[in-house]
Amino acid sequence: MLLPLPMPRAARRYQRLHPTAWAWWSALAGTIAIGVFVAIVAVIFAILDINGHFDPGNAWIMPVFTGVAFILLVLFRNFLPRKGDFISIFAIAGALTIFFFVLHDFVGGYANGAFTVYRSGFDWLNVGDFTLRIGFYVDQIAIVMLFVVCVVAFMVNVYSTGYMKGEPRYGWFFAMLSLFATAMMTLVLADNFLLMYVCWELVGFCSFILIGFYYERRSAIEAAKKAFITTRAGDVGFLIGIILFWRATGTFDIQTIINAAVTHKISDAYLITATLFLYLGAVGKSAQVPLHVWLPDAMEGPTPVSALIHAATMVVAGVYLVARTLPIFEAAPGCATVVLVVGVITALMAAIIAIVQTDLKKVIAYSTISNLGFMMAALGAGTVTGAMFHLMTHAFFKALLFLGAGSVIHATGTQEMGEMGGLGRKMPWTALTFIIAGVANAGIFPLAGFWSKDEVLKGVLDHQNATYLILLLAWVFISGVYTMRMIKLTFFGRPRDAHIYEHAHESPPNMLLPLFVLAILSVVAGFVAFEGVGQALGFPGGFGRFVTPYGEAGEVLQVVYPLAWGATALALLGFVVALYYWAGVGERAAAVARALPDLYDLVRNKFYFDDLYQALVNYGTLGVGRVVAWFDRQVVNDTGVDGTAGLTGFTGYELKLTETGKIPTYALYIALGVVVLAFVAFSVYGK
Amino acid sequence: MIPLDQVVGLSALLFALGVYGVLSRRNAILVLMAVELMLNAVNINFIAFATYLAPDRATGLIFAIFIIVVAAAEVGLGLAIILRIYRNERTANVDEVDQLKW
Secondary structure, three states: OOOOOOOOHHHOOOOOOOHHHHHHHHHHHHHHHHHHHHHHHHHHHHHHEEOOEEOHHHHHHHHHHHHHHHHHHHHHHHHOHHHHHHHHHHHHHHHHHHHHHHHHHHHOOEEOOEEOOEEEEEEEEEEOOEEEEEEEEEOHHHHHHHHHHHHHHHHHHHHHHHHOOOOOOHHHHHHHHHHHHHHHHHHHHEOEHHHHHHHHHHHHHHHHHHHOOOOOOHHHHHHHHHHHHHHHHHHHHHHHHHHHHHHHHOOOEHHHHHHHHHOOOOOHHHHHHHHHHHHHHHHHHOOOOOOOOHHHHHHHOOHHHHHHHHHHOOOHHHHHHHHHOHHHHHHOOOHHHHHHHHHHHHHHHHHHHHHOOOEHHHHHHHHHHHHHHHHHHHHHHOOHHHHHHHHHHHHHHHHHHHHHHHHHHHHHOOOEHHHOOOOOOOOHHHHHHHHHHHHHHHOOOOOHHHHHHHHHHHHHHHHOOHHHHHHHHHHHHHHHHHHHHHHHHHHOOOOOOHHHHHHOOOOOHHHHHHHHHHHHHHHHHHHHHOHHHHHHOOOOOHHHHHOOHHHOOOOOOOOOHHHHHHHHHHHHHHHHHHHHHOOOOOHHHHHHHHHOHHHHHHHHOHHHHHHHHHHHHHHHHHHHHHHHHHHHHHHHHHHHHHHHHHHHHHHHHHHHHHOOOOHHHHHHHHHHHHHHHHHHHHHHHOO | OOOHHHHHHHHHHHHHHHHHHHHHOOEHHHHHHHHHHHHHHHHHHHHHHHHHHOOOOOHHHHHHHHHHHHHHHHHHHHHHHHHHHHHHHOOOEHHHOOOOOO
16 A cells, blocks of 8 residues: 555655654544545435334335445546455445345334335336336335345455455456446336346346456357347347337336236237246346356356356346246246246256266356256246245355355366365365355255255145156255265365365455355255244244235245155255265266266257257358348449449440540531430420 | 522521531531531521511511621631641641540
């Protein structure tokens, strides 16, 4: 902070201050800064905290915090100490603080078995029958999402101070984290599709920037492009769906549209079309098959980005959309089944691919796709409670898995599990929290995943037939396999690369602290399944009633113990299978791979989705490009431009021969002209 | 009297001969002679119309005198140009004076 460089006397442009002077002025500036900050917070609270009661409709102040942080960082980051990372941290911490006020006053609005929904906002633009409104809708689902976003964003912000230390564009990273938090929170709070779409694209943009953060790497740029284009394909469908609903109802307001759909004001065929287009947006954003290909490649971005955006928040925007508009999906015949089937396919396919991945982050990425499929299947089966519950618990342990992986990557400099092994001895705290996250992911009692998975399985059992349940139980088993494989290959066994093992070290406290917090949450977050716990925390009627939308007397979170123990047993069986096949140097697993080469190739190549899309691009997009290029070359350039020039020249060359320079020739032209004029005159004017 | 159309026919015939002369003569002076022929044909036309259609008015006759004057001036000018060209190019052949061509 002081003069870091030895400079010759003549080059100093300012007078050197005595250290005591520095101390005095820094202290004074710091005190003034803290005073200004406190004053701003007090003013905000004075404005919003009317009658000692914080109207939850004012939850929009949370994204404003991070939005202001974004603007400050963009403008001033290079002039601030530490490039201003503390601004981002303070903003998200402030948002989290406000959240608890919002939560407290929201649960205070519980009356007659239902929670009050809070709305606020204003109309920004009114043109004829088109209204652009900036409005906010705060209900239980929004509260849960805000909690998840704030907590994980806060943890990732703190973690990034350690992980991204020394990286170029350090300040810009935190600016983008703040922008993302703003966009995500506004998306969650939006009450109309248009505002939600704007924020949807904005989070996609943040994802693009952050995936391509190390843009000196070709692969990072390609991955960012792939992510943006794939989600864009889904977003086009989303926009078409929004427009279709607007044409049917005349408004973008989500609750009005839900009402119209539920009361059958829209014809079935139209409703199904519009809903499926809307679902396309969720398919893209939440990495459902077939638009899932971008998420594994998104691992090119820094690991905190993977934890925040591609595990806990942005990818669940699609799940949030479907959860928010679930009455529409249930009113349109067949749509909920589509969601369920696609979800189950996604879950199973991604889990199978995860078993053969060698890159640690890719395993976690496929695990995320798999869990997103599970959440969508929950929604398709009709249980919003289960889906939101799993969304919350998954966010915690998946973010923890990513941050733990980041810790490993930071220490070893590699992402390939083939070069790891035995790291548990060198990085005990990372290993411990990672194992807690893995066990939670697999759904073992009593960690968070156990309760949320059971809730979803119970929903599927109640509402759908047994086939889906069996498929999902198979999924639970496979999840156990890849989880234990990942843990074992990374942290146990003999180290496979001596050099890396030599230099591995535990991470600094600012990276370990988020790991601990998330580990604690992964353990206890599931216990809100018990009514008693929920009520002790202040949720009347327990958490189950909390995440029941639309004022129905909802399901209480009930644990179906036989189902739960069955799922846990399957997961543990998966663990045993993994430990058996990947024991030692994994010779048994390698033997299986050799015995089934075609199957192994199929899975190793991720079911050839990427090849399919590349072929589509080659034949489709580039094919069309070739035709258009031919047209441009042949018709526009050769025939049009060159042709016109040639024609003009040719005409000139031929016509110039009339200029003979000989007088008789010109006399002839005059005579001929007179004759023609005479004819014209006689024919026009008659006799 | 001779019918009007025969007089106009005579005028047209003379005019056509004059045009033929302008277009086909090689010598520049002969071209001027043909131009004179054309002007005289036009003169006959004017006199004929003046005599047959408006005998009490002198409009056509005065116009004919104008034309005679203009013809005289034009021939003087034309001969001057031909003399100049002859001095420079040593020829009075209109086909050979074609420098202003493509």
